[in-house]
Amino acid sequence: MRDLAIQLDNLTRDFETVRAVDGLSLEVPAGTIFGFLGPNGAGKTTTIRLLLGLLEPSDGQARVLGYDPCTQSQEIRTRTGALLEHSGVYEHLSARDNLEFYARAYRLPTAEREARIRDLLEQMGLWERCTDQAGTWSKGMQQKLALARALLHRPSLVLLDEPTAGLDVPSAAAVREDLAELAEREGTTVFLTTHNMAEAERLCSRVAVIRHGRLVAIGSPDELRARSGGGARVEVSGRGFTEQALALLRARPEVAGVALQNSHLEIDLRHDAATAPLVSLLVGAGAEVEEVRRGKASLEDVFMTLMQEEEQDA
Amino acid sequence: MLEDILSVIWKESKSQFRVRGSRLRFVGLIFSPFLLGTIFPISWGPDWLHQLPPLAVATITSVIIVAVMVPEAIAGERERHTLETLLASRLPDRAILVGKLLVPLAVGCGLAILANLCSVVVVNIAYWQGEFLFFSAPIALGSLALSFLMALLTAGAGVFVSLKAATAQEAAQILTFGILIPPMLLQIVPLLFRDQMTHFLDTVNGPQLLLIVLAVLVVLDVLVLLAAVTRFRRARLIAV
Numbered sequence: 001m002r003d004l005a006i007q008l009d010n011l012t013r014d015f016e017t018v019r020a021v022d023g024l025s026l027e028v029p030a031g032t033i034f035g036f037l038g039p040n041g042a043g044k045t046t047t048i049r050l051l052l053g054l055l056e057p058s059d060g061q062a063r064v065l066g067y068d069p070c071t072q073s074q075e076i077r078t079r080t081g082a083l084l085e086h087s088g089v090y091e092h093l094s095a096r097d098n099l100e101f102y103a104r105a106y107r108l109p110t111a112e113r114e115a116r117i118r119d120l121l122e123q124m125g126l127w128e129r130c131t132d133q134a135g136t137w138s139k140g141m142q143q144k145l146a147l148a149r150a151l152l153h154r155p156s157l158v159l160l161d162e163p164t165a166g167l168d169v170p171s172a173a174a175v176r177e178d179l180a181e182l183a184e185r186e187g188t189t190v191f192l193t194t195h196n197m198a199e200a201e202r203l204c205s206r207v208a209v210i211r212h213g214r215l216v217a218i219g220s221p222d223e224l225r226a227r228s229g230g231g232a233r234v235e236v237s238g239r240g241f242t243e244q245a246l247a248l249l250r251a252r253p254e255v256a257g258v259a260l261q262n263s264h265l266e267i268d269l270r271h272d273a274a275t276a277p278l279v280s281l282l283v284g285a286g287a288e289v290e291e292v293r294r295g296k297a298s299l300e301d302v303f304m305t306l307m308q309e310e311e312q313d314a
Numbered sequence: 315m316l317e318d319i320l321s322v323i324w325k326e327s328k329s330q331f332r333v334r335g336s337r338l339r340f341v342g343l344i345f346s347p348f349l350l351g352t353i354f355p356i357s358w359g360p361d362w363l364h365q366l367p368p369l370a371v372a373t374i375t376s377v378i379i380v381a382v383m384v385p386e387a388i389a390g391e392r393e394r395h396t397l398e399t400l401l402a403s404r405l406p407d408r409a410i411l412v413g414k415l416l417v418p419l420a421v422g423c424g425l426a427i428l429a430n431l432c433s434v435v436v437v438n439i440a441y442w443q444g445e446f447l448f449f450s451a452p453i454a455l456g457s458l459a460l461s462f463l464m465a466l467l468t469a470g471a472g473v474f475v476s477l478k479a480a481t482a483q484e485a486a487q488i489l490t491f492g493i494l495i496p497p498m499l500l501q502i503v504p505l506l507f508r509d510q511m512t513h514f515l516d517t518v519n520g521p522q523l524l525l526i527v528l529a530v531l532v533v534l535d536v537l538v539l540l541a542a543v544t545r546f547r548r549a550r551l552i553a554v
């Protein structure tokens with residue numbers, strides 16, 4: 001049996017007026033980067049708090065690194081690094097002191113502590129300014145510092161709650177790059193919540209989508225594409241895409257969806273359907289086709305489809 | 315556990331004096347006790363060393379310092395959004411709480427002792443009688459014990475106030491206001507129970523009265539601290 005870093009079984013958490021997590025069951029294999037996707041208020045942060053034992057579940061069970069968060073949360077926190085909703089950086093302390101405190105908290109031996117802090121800060125390009133007060137740093141630098149703090153004690157599992165939220169594009173890209181490199185080098189399991197689909201697509205080998213605390217879908221990005229309409233997408237550029245031509249396309253069984261924007265047609269396919277018959281159909285209907293490209297639907301499209309399906313089911 | 319407490323103490327000792335405005339505030343705070351430990355002994359003379367006011371100076375000093383520092387340590391941490399990350403670490407609840415309370419207690423009680431030692435120096439310089447004058451034993455021990463126990467009580471109350479208040483400043487204001495209530499009550503109680511009080515005070519001497527007060531404080535401290543430990547638990551600290 002493969003090692004599981006996280007195992008949730010019907011995990012539920014109620015607050016006074018709302019059920020934040022609703023019967024969540026999923027498994028996260030060890031050594032993977034797992035994306036936990038959902039819109040705002042979906043229950044992502046509550047799930048992380050439950051995993052860390054910061055909140056107690058109303059029902060269901062969880063195992064994190066083989067431990068029960070209700071009774072063995074100390075064991076979990078000892079082996080886990082966390083970057084939560086807020087970076088948690090002490091702005092009035094230097095970057096070095098921020099890491100020094102958590103290195104002491106995780107009982108890193110003095111000699112190793114020094115080396116590890118320097119190593120992480122150098123990798124993230126922060127060493128030159130390590131004696132500056134962290135409050136004088138940009139948000140991106142603070143977020144990198146928080147990421148370094150989460151990895152400081154070489155945890156088996158890192159829980160990251162929207163690590164690039166609020167960052168500008170270069171900072172977010174830098175944090176993602178550091179995260180991917182560090183996770184690969186340290187062999188850590190990463191549980192990443194985000195509503196940035198591109199981020200999940202780039203980093204995660206498996207993703208789960210939740211909404212209103214309920215699991216909507218789980219699998220690799222490709223599996224989710226397949227589940228929400230086949231996964232292949234054909235983009236056609238040209239002119240003369242009439243309503244009649246679009247109706248003919250929509251009537252085809254292999255076509256999951258058709259969208260026209262200006263002179264750009266997007267056709268979502270079910271399974272691995274062939275492209276040529278569809279192009280012939282368009283040409284036959286009077287369209288002038290200039291360019292045809294076949295690719296995959298973005299995870300964002302898959303996410304939107306899943307959300308729509310979930311809404312219809314509800 | 316001890317190592318964890320020391321880690322929190324290390325962080326708190328750095329944090330408390332680096333938060334914006336804290337140094338200026340701290341200079342103001344330590345200036346007041348030294349002022350009290352200078353002006354009153356000069357006007358009282360050598361009697362200062364054998365009367366009750368040194369107890370009041372030591373107690374006021376420690377209590378005020380704790381009333382300002384504990385909210386900074388707890389409500390301030392929450393206000394700056396660093397508390398949840400701290401709670402997500404491996405540090406046990408009790409180590410966090412104890413570490414956060416020990417630094418204000420050490421600073422408060424340390425300054426209380428310094429204020430009283432300052433008054434001893436002032437009395438000896440201003441009223442030198444050929445030999446070194448010092449507090450009588452009940453006053454010396456009493457001021458130590460009273461300032462510590464009152465500071466501990468304030469620290470325990472500070473935990474509750476800090477967990478309720480929105481900001482560290484609000485918590486400090488509530489706590490400082492709360493500190494004024496017991497002295498006000500102490501002024502009303504003798505009016506309501508004059509006969510009983512007179513009878514009671516006739517039966518005990520000063521040191522005995524001090525011991526009774528200290529014993530009551532010990533009980534109150536234990537109760538408040540137990541309640542604070544119970545309240546300061548991760549599952550009850552995370553704001554939803």
